[in-house]
Amino acid sequence: MTGTEQGAAITFESVGKSFTKAGGDPVMALADIDLTVPQGSITGIIGRSGAGKSTLLRMVNGLERPTEGRVLVAGHDVGRARGPQLRAIRREVGMIFQHFNLLSSRTVRGNIALPLEIAGTPAAQIRPRVDDLIEQVGLSALRDRYPAELSGGQKQRVGIARALATNPKVLLSDEATSALDPETTQTVLELLGQINRDLGLTVLLITHEMAVLRDVASHMAVIEGGRIVEAGPTYDVFRKPAHPTTRSFLSGVTGATLPGFIAGRLLPERPDGPSQEVIRVTFAGQHATDPMLARLATDLGIAANILSGNIEEVGPHPFGNLLLSLDADRGAEARAYLERHGLTTEVLGHVR
Amino acid sequence: MSANLIQLLWDATLQTLYMVAVSAILGTLGGLPLGVFLATSQRGELLSAPVVNKVLGLVVNATRSVPFIILVVAIIPFTRALVGTSIGTNAAIVPLTLAAIPFIARLVENAIREVDGGLIEAARAMGATPLQIIRKVLIPEAMPAIALGLTLAVVSLIGYSAMVGAVGGEGLGDLGIRYGYQRFMPEVMLAVVVILIVLVQVVQSLGEWIAARVDRRAPRNRGH
Numbered sequence: 001m002t003g004t005e006q007g008a009a010i011t012f013e014s015v016g017k018s019f020t021k022a023g024g025d026p027v028m029a030l031a032d033i034d035l036t037v038p039q040g041s042i043t044g045i046i047g048r049s050g051a052g053k054s055t056l057l058r059m060v061n062g063l064e065r066p067t068e069g070r071v072l073v074a075g076h077d078v079g080r081a082r083g084p085q086l087r088a089i090r091r092e093v094g095m096i097f098q099h100f101n102l103l104s105s106r107t108v109r110g111n112i113a114l115p116l117e118i119a120g121t122p123a124a125q126i127r128p129r130v131d132d133l134i135e136q137v138g139l140s141a142l143r144d145r146y147p148a149e150l151s152g153g154q155k156q157r158v159g160i161a162r163a164l165a166t167n168p169k170v171l172l173s174d175e176a177t178s179a180l181d182p183e184t185t186q187t188v189l190e191l192l193g194q195i196n197r198d199l200g201l202t203v204l205l206i207t208h209e210m211a212v213l214r215d216v217a218s219h220m221a222v223i224e225g226g227r228i229v230e231a232g233p234t235y236d237v238f239r240k241p242a243h244p245t246t247r248s249f250l251s252g253v254t255g256a257t258l259p260g261f262i263a264g265r266l267l268p269e270r271p272d273g274p275s276q277e278v279i280r281v282t283f284a285g286q287h288a289t290d291p292m293l294a295r296l297a298t299d300l301g302i303a304a305n306i307l308s309g310n311i312e313e314v315g316p317h318p319f320g321n322l323l324l325s326l327d328a329d330r331g332a333e334a335r336a337y338l339e340r341h342g343l344t345t346e347v348l349g350h351v352r
Numbered sequence: 353m354s355a356n357l358i359q360l361l362w363d364a365t366l367q368t369l370y371m372v373a374v375s376a377i378l379g380t381l382g383g384l385p386l387g388v389f390l391a392t393s394q395r396g397e398l399l400s401a402p403v404v405n406k407v408l409g410l411v412v413n414a415t416r417s418v419p420f421i422i423l424v425v426a427i428i429p430f431t432r433a434l435v436g437t438s439i440g441t442n443a444a445i446v447p448l449t450l451a452a453i454p455f456i457a458r459l460v461e462n463a464i465r466e467v468d469g470g471l472i473e474a475a476r477a478m479g480a481t482p483l484q485i486i487r488k489v490l491i492p493e494a495m496p497a498i499a500l501g502l503t504l505a506v507v508s509l510i511g512y513s514a515m516v517g518a519v520g521g522e523g524l525g526d527l528g529i530r531y532g533y534q535r536f537m538p539e540v541m542l543a544v545v546v547i548l549i550v551l552v553q554v555v556q557s558l559g560e561w562i563a564a565r566v567d568r569r570a571p572r573n574r575g576h
Contacts, residue, residue, distance in 0.1 A: 118479060
């Protein structure tokens with residue numbers, strides 16, 4: 001077996017997927033996907049609806065099969081597994097869903113027991129295991145309730161406990177927080193992070209919200225039109241987004257959007273006469289908290305206008321994003337100075 | 353009304369209940385698996401068997417398009433071969449069951465198709481076999497709708513059982529026709545109709561109560 005990188009929980013090797021519609025040309029859903037999900041990571045795939053992220057996720061447990069390439073989970077070729085072999089792989093891969101997919105006819109306990117019953121676990125072992133799981137997700141008081149009696153966040157906790165029941169090595173999350181309010185989203189993400197740390201479980205999640213990746217993902221990939229356009233450690237991607245799609249996702253989450261009155265006047269080229277250069281400065285790591293603008297003023301005598309900005313955390317790291325305008329004549333000098341001090345800069349345009 | 357007539361009504365009611373109960377049970381034994389199969393065997397579904405699905409669908413439609421009274425007469429040779437006679441309650445059970453199976457099958461098929469596809473996906477993701485998905489997910493989740501469907505089927509069977517009275521079955525229909533109609537005894541006809549109405553009411557209420565008991569889709573007042 002080649003290409004199974006050491007420490008990879010999931011490997012996509014040149015994966016492609018096309019659907020043939022009856023009487024039509026094949027429709028390409030995914031193409032040339034090469035992606036490695038590191039063991040023990042929380043890897044997030046972000047994309048707009050229809051980008052193919054859902055299909056990609058479903059290949060990991062064989063709900064979809066690739067038409068090209070291979071998907072390897074712990075060394076097993078999922079696309080080629082059939083019958084009992086495929087079902088054995090599926091028991092190693094838990095999955096949670098946007099709409100929870102709990103059985104309305106079973107209590108919390110009954111829902112969590114389902115994968116164990118399916119796996120043929122003896123009844124005497126199911127009960128203590130289920131009680132353990134219920135405790136782990138903090139639902140002990142609700143064990144005999146039916147899903148209809150639970151809130152969205154509680155339902156997703158049941159979903160998580162159910163996904164963990166068979167001790168999987170990988171957890172797949174299909175937009176698991178998209179149907180939840182922001183506060184509940186936070187608690188569910190914290191639970192995922194805790195499970196990842198405590199159990200060493202690899203988590204692969206898909207989302208359309210950059211905030212989800214910022215809050216939990218150690219690694220990320222951006223998918224657009226069925227192709228991965230950017231991938232890497234989340235912090236690196238946040239610091240130096242290379243692809244326009246990544247940047248547009250980031251602009252929603254880093255608070256660094258231009259105020260309307262500037263954005264409307266922004267020119268791609270420097271105009272004749274006096275003008276201001278608009279730049280994005282990204283603060284990362286140890287420099288995120290340095291008073292760089294004050295130093296810029298004292299060291300170089302350059303005064304910068306702050307247009308927009310904020311500082312937050314990406315994983316354990318502080319991460320700042322600032323939009324500035326400054327005298328275009330001294331723009332290059334200022335950028336060189338900031339870069340020298342470990343910041344990243346990018347010219348967005350010019351205003352008169 | 354004479355004691356003799358009351359005895360006749362009582363016997364006829366018991367015969368009707370017997371015919372309906374036996375044909376409902378046999379009809380469910382045949383219709384439930386058939387309905388589950390019809391609901392899960394189209395192309396790309398759990399038990400994907402599109403050709404068999406098509407053929408069975410045609411057979412079900414054919415049976416259902418034959419008017420019941422015609423069915424009763426048309427299968428008399430089959431009934432005779434099976435129970436040795438074509439008159440009486442046991443003979444009536446044969447066409448009743450034959451009519452009940454495709455009817456119940458369609459009701460069960462609809463009930464199963466109503467189950468959220470996300471649940472099937474979740475069960476597949478757990479590594480469930482198609483049979484496990486049917487037993488542990490589809491049937492329990494479809495139970496409220498199946499219970500209501502079976503109620504409808506039993507109510508229809510009560511009506512059909514009265515119809516077989518016209519062609520030599522026994523029970524309330526037979527009594528109503530022979531005494532109420534042919535002997536001109538309107539009080540017997542009235543009594544038969546009242547008993548049928550009561551039977552249908554009781555069955556309907558019981559069915560709805562059971563369906564509500566098994567339905568956990570809406571939160572329920574827990575009494576605190």
